[in-house]
Amino acid sequence: MYDCALKELPHRVKLAVLDLIEETPKYKPYDELKHTVITRMNEIYETRARRILPNVELGNRSPSELLAHMRHMVEGTQIGDMELRPVWIKCMPAKMRPYIGYCSYDLSLDDVAKHADDMHRELQAEEKAASQSMRRKAKRIIDSAVNELSEVVKQICELLDPLPCDRQQ
Template sequence: MDSSHSEITPATLSLNISVFNPANIKSWFIQIQVLFDTKQITLQRTQYTYLVEKLPSDIVDLLETIPEENPYDWLKEAILKRTGLSNESLLRNLFTHVESEDRTPSQLLRHLRTLLGDNKMSKNIMRSLWLDKLPASTVQIVAPTAEGIEPDKLTEIADQIHENLRTC
């Protein structure tokens, strides 16, 4: 869909891409894509230019060779390969380093799914992992009813329980 015309409009001039976030690259790219979609920025070259503007100097060496076709897609893939964790590291983090912290049960489940990335995991294993990461008081109430309930419905119930326990 690339063409030679420019996409510069008052709307695109005010595009505010967040600072590069190496801690969560996939979320950063999702935010950028939403901005591009909202501002109707579809040209690969324009997207590429906006992306380069936000890159830290240690990533800039990726820019030595820029393909003529789909430069934004090429750069995005190169950044993900360079800075992203391997699937093995993502899974290790999923099982060992994730804590509930201040997350609601539904936020925790979304976080676990993000860490899972492109890997597949059965609903039962994900539910068990999620329950292991929840506060014990929430688990005591949710666990007996967890079997057979869809994960999204279960998180709604857990969020309500979590909120009620916090206000007590």
């Protein structure tokens, strides 16, 4: 299987795995070749795409809007979805990356983006709820501190109240 796969690899891919061609892996050579081809080609694709898309971020866009923006930026180049995919995934929030990254390459990037849009909406809703909860908790703590401080000020005023009378006498 290793030899058959090796014969079918395009020349540019063979260059990326030359070390495996020169010295056939001893344990599961086909699996090692497959894993190495995927890993190294993804690195090459990502490097090429990163050069064209150096400062792209999700920002206020949805994942599918970001994908459309990235596609527009690479229009007219040799970069396709295969190269965009790892760069696009790295632009996603850290909580989403593992789920999106494990989506099958059988799924189109558009389908992955639709799933990412749903996840992004859910994540934003969770973050908004957490933020509101934190604000309510902070408000309760501040209100409590203000009440305690008001009581202390009131007690100080009560202690100081008789003093002005004593001074006048």
